[in-house]
Amino acid sequence: MISVLLPSRGRPQPLAETVATLLELADKPGGIQILIAADPDDQPTLQAPVPWQASVWAAPERYGYPRLHEYVNRLAEQADGDWLMLWNDDARILTEDWDRLVEERAPGVLWPHSNDIATCNTFPIWPRTWTDHLGHVSLSPHCDSWIQYLGQTLGLHQRVDVEILHDRADLTGGHNDQTRAESLAGYRTTDYGSPAMDAARAADIAALKQFLNIA
Template structure:
């Protein structure tokens, strides 16, 4: 099973379309678990009618983009799949059999193809066992960068034949809305490169090296 971690805000139709793209292109949609997260002040999102593969969760309070990792960590703690995957409500899966492509890979951080910045793994896929062992996905709202860093530092970061469209304002002109404005105002405020965050990532790498028996 693949567990998809999907926080969302203010985009019920886009959320539904995003989930449909994952399930419609999967060889085994019954083995896709989609964990959605919403704020308590966003009923249009948490009350939406979703497929049975989607498991909704409402945060105890509004975290906002500066606490995006708290949504993701909470969703990951509820996951039951062998793999975890970061996903967005403005993302669309493009190729059939993407789940089969994932299951053929050895345990590592998988890097799908997308229209994002070429050096960024915006939608990483990685073994749930890693997150279970660490007790979190990320300690920064830059969850994708955190997971990419772990994979690259461990030497376990590889491309997978999975293709994604990121329909974001600066990339395609899509989803130029209040949610996008809030992300620009809040998501980028945390200093991902601070000494404290660098120390925390190094600690995660050391823990995973022990788990994976990497020198």
């Protein structure tokens, strides 16, 4: 099973569309678990019609983009899959049987192809056992960068032949809305590179090296 971690805000229709593509293009849609996080004040998202493979969890309060990792960490606690996949409501899967391509790979951080920044693994896929062992996905709102760093540092970062369209305002002109504006205001890249975050990532690396028996 693959558990998709999907925080969403103010986009019930795009949310429904991305859930549909994840399931329609899967080889085994019954093996896809889609975990959606919504803010308590976002009723359209909380009430979005989703298929049985998906569930919507209401956060106890609105964390916002500066605390994006808190949504993701809480969703990961609910995951049952062998793999975790970070996802956005403005993304679309383009590859048929994408889940089979994931499941055929050895454990590590998988890097799908997308139209996003060439050096960034925006939609990482990784073993749930890593997150279970660490007790979190990320301690920074830059969850994708955090997971990519773990995979690269451990030498376990690999491409997977899954194509993704990131329909984001600066990439395609799509979804140029209030949610996009809030994301631009909420991320602070300097925080990701702070001494405290560097130390936290180093601690995660040490813990995973011991867990995976990597010298």
